Amino acid sequence: QGQSSPENIHLNQIGFYPGATKIAVVLGEENSDFVLKDSGSKKVVFTGKLGEVRKSPYSGKAGRIADFSAFQKSGNYVLEVPKAGISYAFDIQPEIHKKIAVAAIRGYYYQRASVALPEKFAGKWARAEGHPDDKILIHPSAVSPGRPEGTVISSPKGWYDAGDYNKYIVNSGITMATLLSVYEDFPDYFKNLKTNIPESNNAVPDLLDEVLWNLRWMITMQDPGDGGVYHKLTNPRFDGMIMPEACKNPRYVVQKNTIATLDFAAVMAQSARVFKRFEKELPGLADSCKTAALKAWAYTIKNPSLEYRQNEMNKTFDPDVVTGAYEDKDGSDELIWAASEMYILTKDESYLKNISFGTDKPMPLPSWSQVKALAYYTMIRNEKQLGAVDQQYLRSIKKSVIDFSDDLLIDLEKQPYQTVMGKNAKDFAWGSNAVASNQGIALIQAYKLTKNKKYLGAALGNLDYILGRNATGYSFLTGYGSKQVMHPHHRPSIADGILEPVPGLLSGGPNPGQQDKCAGYPNNFADESFLDADCSYASNEIAINWNAPFVYVAVAIEALYGK
Ligand code: 9MR
Numbered sequence: 001q002g003q004s005s006p007e008n009i010h011l012n013q014i015g016f017y018p019g020a021t022k023i024a025v026v027l028g029e030e031n032s033d034f035v036l037k038d039s040g041s042k043k044v045v046f047t048g049k050l051g052e053v054r055k056s057p058y059s060g061k062a063g064r065i066a067d068f069s070a071f072q073k074s075g076n077y078v079l080e081v082p083k084a085g086i087s088y089a090f091d092i093q094p095e096i097h098k099k100i101a102v103a104a105i106r107g108y109y110y111q112r113a114s115v116a117l118p119e120k121f122a123g124k125w126a127r128a129e130g131h132p133d134d135k136i137l138i139h140p141s142a143v144s145p146g147r148p149e150g151t152v153i154s155s156p157k158g159w160y161d162a163g164d165y166n167k168y169i170v171n172s173g174i175t176m177a178t179l180l181s182v183y184e185d186f187p188d189y190f191k192n193l194k195t196n197i198p199e200s201n202n203a204v205p206d207l208l209d210e211v212l213w214n215l216r217w218m219i220t221m222q223d224p225g226d227g228g229v230y231h232k233l234t235n236p237r238f239d240g241m242i243m244p245e246a247c248k249n250p251r252y253v254v255q256k257n258t259i260a261t262l263d264f265a266a267v268m269a270q271s272a273r274v275f276k277r278f279e280k281e282l283p284g285l286a287d288s289c290k291t292a293a294l295k296a297w298a299y300t301i302k303n304p305s306l307e308y309r310q311n312e313m314n315k316t317f318d319p320d321v322v323t324g325a326y327e328d329k330d331g332s333d334e335l336i337w338a339a340s341e342m343y344i345l346t347k348d349e350s351y352l353k354n355i356s357f358g359t360d361k362p363m364p365l366p367s368w369s370q371v372k373a374l375a376y377y378t379m380i381r382n383e384k385q386l387g388a389v390d391q392q393y394l395r396s397i398k399k400s401v402i403d404f405s406d407d408l409l410i411d412l413e414k415q416p417y418q419t420v421m422g423k424n425a426k427d428f429a430w431g432s433n434a435v436a437s438n439q440g441i442a443l444i445q446a447y448k449l450t451k452n453k454k455y456l457g458a459a460l461g462n463l464d465y466i467l468g469r470n471a472t473g474y475s476f477l478t479g480y481g482s483k484q485v486m487h488p489h490h491r492p493s494i495a496d497g498i499l500e501p502v503p504g505l506l507s508g509g510p511n512p513g514q515q516d517k518c519a520g521y522p523n524n525f526a527d528e529s530f531l532d533a534d535c536s537y538a539s540n541e542i543a544i545n546w547n548a549p550f551v552y553v554a555v556a557i558e559a560l561y562g563k
């Protein structure tokens with residue numbers, strides 16, 4: 001504040017739909033008019049008054065809303081406010097978020113393991129093949145009669161999880177579910193959506209081609225002996241800040257356990273359902289997924305509480321493994337999710353026999369460790385296939401999803417950024433941009449159930465949040481926006497010698513935990529605790545489970561608002 005600067009005006013830096021809400025937040029307490037100008041001709045096209053002062057509950061910083069929703073003409077504009085300054089230029093245009101949706105899907109292409117990315121598809125971020133993963137050791141924690149110590153398996157493909165190069169089943173679980181779900185919820189949107197990947201010319205939608213890259217890897221993570229699924233495929237320690245092809249450390253599959261196997265079962269069941277539609281293009285795949293799901297489920301019946309405890313494991317087995325733990329103490333939600341997917345796939349009601357959907361409690365927001373709502377979404381999505389017995393569940397599940405969204409909407413208009421994201425301090429967790437995105441998904445589900453536009457508007461508000469209408473003023477998708485994230489904790493982006501980071505990746509976002517202890521955070525206010533430095537893995541890493549809900553929201557908003 002004080003000096004006039006575009007940084008005083010926080011808005012979606014990509015832009016707005018002609019017919020939708022258009023809001024910017026102008027920092028400071030100054031009351032004034034604002035104008036919208038055509039960025040070329042500099043003509044004033046719209047004048048408005050700033051709203052009331054609202055303060056961040058975290059920093060106390062003041063701002064006022066500039067609402068120019070009434071202006072609906074396509075073009076390129078700036079917002080001008082006396083004292084505050086002139087905003088970055090932005091577009092008003094139909095399909096304004098299409099490039100964002102495509103970029104975020106393409107983000108997965110850049111995360112592919114075991115393959116070179118040629119320039120034709122990767123542009124200046126082309127790179128050599130890394131991590132062939134065709135000679136993977138069985139960690140002593142993971143040996144079985146059929147796979148004793150010394151066994152070498154092949155487990156190629158998959159996506160790198162995040163800024164590191166390991167591949168984790170638990171985190172692949174919610175990621176795959178979210179991507180498969182956006183396909184199931186908006187199949188028409190993907191009919192002709194091309195993302196410039198090697199498979200773009202085949203008859204399968206590009207999104208599903210991308211999903212297949214990780215699915216093929218996941219299938220290899222099941223022990224064919226007992227159906228159990230390894231927790232992860234990993235180096236004992238994280239690779240250095242080097243390119244994939246420079247990594248030569250041995251890799252292992254590590255301890256089978258119940259939760260990873262339930263996540264796997266759920267993903268395989270959902271994949272079996274989705275890929276059944278592509279039997280001609282991918283003969284036999286759906287059946288293989290179903291077989292894998294059934295075997296995984298059987299393992300979890302025999303082993304209902306085998307937990308993954310990395311430190312415990314390291315006391316008994318060598319080498320020590322210190323990479324991402326994805327430890328989850330409670331498998332009840334994974335059980336509900338897997339059971340629901342198995343039931344929808346097989347129509348066998350016994351899967352739901354000992355399952356309580358727990359709709360008497362508030363719906364928990366999905367995250368890698370909390371997947372109960374994925375079961376709700378699946379039941380709703382497949383409601384036409386449910387038998388009479390399930391109608392009772394269905395009613396309470398729907399209510400739970402709508403109640404969750406109604407809670408988000410309470411006092412929305414009083415929020416300083418007028419977003420549901422950030423209303424509660426707990427929203428600013430590690431990967432807070434995934435919180436914003438997963439709230440968006442819940443709101444879109446509520447919109448689909450009720451057709452009430454207030455939910456859709458709030459989901460769009462969270463997209464605006466991620467693309468610039470937030471307390472940091474950053475647009476959090478690499479490669480997009482006027483104030484972009486430039487230094488994500490992402491090994492290829494750090495090591496490739498290219499100024500711009502790999503595009504289409506969602507930075508984690510504000511996280512007052514500051515677990516990385518990097519120097520340079522502006523402060524520790526929850527909504528501003530973000531550092532665009534590559535040491536900041538707690539606020540500025542990227543991850544597949546964060547990109548996925550962002551893809552969902554961007555696609556859903558395009559599909560529902562686009563035109
Ligand atoms: O997203 C995970 C977050 O919820 C945890 O608090 C954090 C610490 O355990 O780990 C995050 O996941 C990281 C994973 O362990 C390793 N790959 C990078 C992931 C994103 O930072």
